[in-house]
């Protein structure tokens with residue numbers, strides 16, 4: 001059980017870091033009104049790969065991800081699974 005939990009934590013850490021990279025690359029965006037809502041900007045995921053690769057050698061990304069390929073796989077995952085817009089803003093609009 002402990003092993004599974006640790007592996008899940010590593011996956012969470014990788015997805016969190018991949019999201020951070022995508023935000024830095026302006027491929028994902030944090031809603032200006034809801035800081036827990038992240039959604040697509042329509043930017044090219046390749047831009048996020050570039051930011052990730054540039055950071056990979058410089059900071060701790062190499063300790064979080066297994067390889068560059070692992071990093072780009074996680075970036076692809078978080079971008080493909082991102083919402084089209086902020087869910088909270090969309091909900092507010094529906095309530096009007």
Ligand SMILES: [Zn+2]
Nearest residue numbers: 031034086089
């Ligand atoms: Zn919002």
